[in-house]
Amino acid sequence: MEQWACPSCGNTFVTPRMAHSCVVVDLAEHFPPRPGDGAQTQIPALFDAYVAFVERHGGPVKVIPQRTRIALQSRIRFGSVVVRRDWLDVALWLKQRAEHPRLRKVDDLGKAGFYHWFRLTDPDQLDDALGALISVAYRM
Numbered sequence: 001m002e003q004w005a006c007p008s009c010g011n012t013f014v015t016p017r018m019a020h021s022c023v024v025v026d027l028a029e030h031f032p033p034r035p036g037d038g039a040q041t042q043i044p045a046l047f048d049a050y051v052a053f054v055e056r057h058g059g060p061v062k063v064i065p066q067r068t069r070i071a072l073q074s075r076i077r078f079g080s081v082v083v084r085r086d087w088l089d090v091a092l093w094l095k096q097r098a099e100h101p102r103l104r105k106v107d108d109l110g111k112a113g114f115y116h117w118f119r120l121t122d123p124d125q126l127d128d129a130l131g132a133l134i135s136v137a138y139r140m
Contacts, residue, residue: 003075011064017018025065030083047081047090049123054079057131058138078137087121092137100129 003012009022031044047070052074054061064071072079082089089104095113096104102125107115118130 009056012062017129021066023067023122026068027063027065027070029086030065034085043083043088046120046123047083049126050081050088050120052124053123053131054134054138057134061138062099074138075140077101078140089117089119089123091115091117093140094133095140098133098136100133102130 004016004140005012006022007107009024010136011022033045051061051072053062059069059074062073064073064077068082070081071077071082072081077093077104079090093109093113093115096115097114100116100118102120105117105121107117109115116133120126
């Protein structure tokens with residue numbers, strides 16, 4: 001299925017003229033330098049590990065930096081990452097509610113499904129159960 005591309009910013013969507021912001025943000029803006037802070041290298045490395053994990057369990061992913069989050073897109077935007085000083089809050093859009101040990105909260109989107117939030121502090125937390133959820137979200 002061909003996607004609609006916004007003529008102003010080039011972002012692609014399943015639905016033509018879908019509401020969005022055309023503000024372009026550089027990925028580096030989510031990882032500002034913090035002198036003397038070990039998280040300066042730890043959190044970007046964790047983000048890279050997470051994206052590679054998503055690609056292993058889902059497939060090719062488009063990383064879309066936005067003002068307040070980093071969206072992850074296959075055909076649709078199925079997930080996001082919010083960068084914090086010492087961790088990543090990652091979210092997956094799923095049609096059904098799921099369970100996982102690192103699940104922190106679930107946003108009920110009504111008929112649209114559920115947005116599941118997980119907190120990651122270490123690449124060792126990228127387990128098979130999370131990989132299975134990513135696979136489902138990716139293929140939605």
